[in-house]
Each structure stands twice: as structure tokens, then as C-alpha cells.
Amino acid sequence: MKRVLLKLSGEALAGDKKTGFDEATCIGVANQVKQLVDQGIQVAIVTGGGNFWRGRTSETIDRTKADQIGMLATVMNCIYVSDIFRHVGMKTEVFTPFVCGAFTSLFSKDAAVEALEEGKVIFFAGGTGHPYFSTDTGAVLRAIEIEADAMLLAKAIDGIYDSDPKVNPEAKKYDEISIQEVINQKLAAVDLTASILCLENKMPMLVFGLNEENSIVETMSGTFTGTKVTV
């Protein structure tokens, strides 16, 4: 694989704190991504926003406004994480689908691909730029647009299970499953909109635990212990 899109959940960035950032976790991610970049792999990153804000959790304010706050939370995440990446020695650029002044660059496929080819790690912040979507959907959309070979989904859980392992100790992890089965069985991997985009545009996914030691590097080197989602 030459070009991948790595999706980091917001909660995973927060580590045990559950909110904000856990710097050690982010530095760990940055060091792993640097190993990939040093091997010549092009990496684009989408972060979630759940460590700050979720649009649908507010029952008081308008959903569209709440989602705007959610999208801005992902911009904060990307500015933070990209600077941790810069700190460990990588060149980075943050793209948003809406103008954020001088804080970020406006997304276009051409600008994003050019940045990747210059050796930068790029961040897609602000999701799709529209309410009622998730960063999962934004991540699949951008993976398709930049013609990534696969989407790497780093989650708090180490793969896709047939039921919630926190509730059911007998839950079985899949080594491999098709995206159609994920949709049919309503398995919690990515949300339905994101799954349908993967299916229609044949974007495979590798789902694994961010907290497992060296999991990003191992996923790319073939010693993969998560769930492969085929298309």
C-alpha cells in the first residue's frame, strides 16, 4: 500500500482522560506514522471530535449549530495533532472544507495530493463540512477522493466483533468480513452512511485498536491482528 487514510477516533486521542488530549498517546501515534512516512508511504489523517463535542448530544440547541461546533472541534484536534507531528519531525498541512482564515488550507483534491507527494502528512479537518454527517463519512469520502489504497480505522476497540465485547464476554472478533455483512448485521464499525460509501466505491478498511502496542506500523507491515473489511 502506497497511500492510506488513517482515521483516529477523538476518544482515542484523549486516552484515559476521555476528554481533551493525551499528549503521550498523540506522540506515540506521531512516532508510528513517522515510520510509515520514512518508508515512503503517503498518510492522510482524519480525527474525530468526540473528545470535545458531539452534535447529537445537545437536545437544546439546533442540530445544525451543534454539528458546526462538532466540526470545529475536529479542526482543533487536527491543529493540535498536526503540531505534535511537526514536533517529531514531519511536515504537515491541515485542510478544511470551509475557510478557516490562515489556520488551515482550503481542501481540494489537487492540493491534497500535491501535499502528499511533497512528503507531508495531511489532515482533513472539519469533516464533510455539512451537518448530519460524521467524521467516519468524511474519512471515507476523502479516502475515495485522494484514491487511497485503504482506510485504516484506529479505534478504542481492537477490531469488529459479532456483539459488544464490553457487554458480552463471549463476543467473537472477525479476522475478515465483507462490508456488505457489516451493513447486513448492523455491526458497529463505521456508521451506515460511511459503510455505504465504502461499498459503492470499493474502499477496503483495516480496523484495529489504537491502544495496542505499535498497531499502526504492524497493520501496514502485514502483522495485522484487527479486522479486515473487504469490498
Ligand code: UDP
Ligand atoms: N460533524 C458534522 N459533519 C461532519 C463531521 C462531523 O457535523 O461531516 C460533527 C458532528 O456534530 C459530530 C462531531 O462533528 O458529532 C464530531 O465528529 P465525530 O465523527 O467524532 O462524531 P461522532 O460520530 O463520534 O459523534
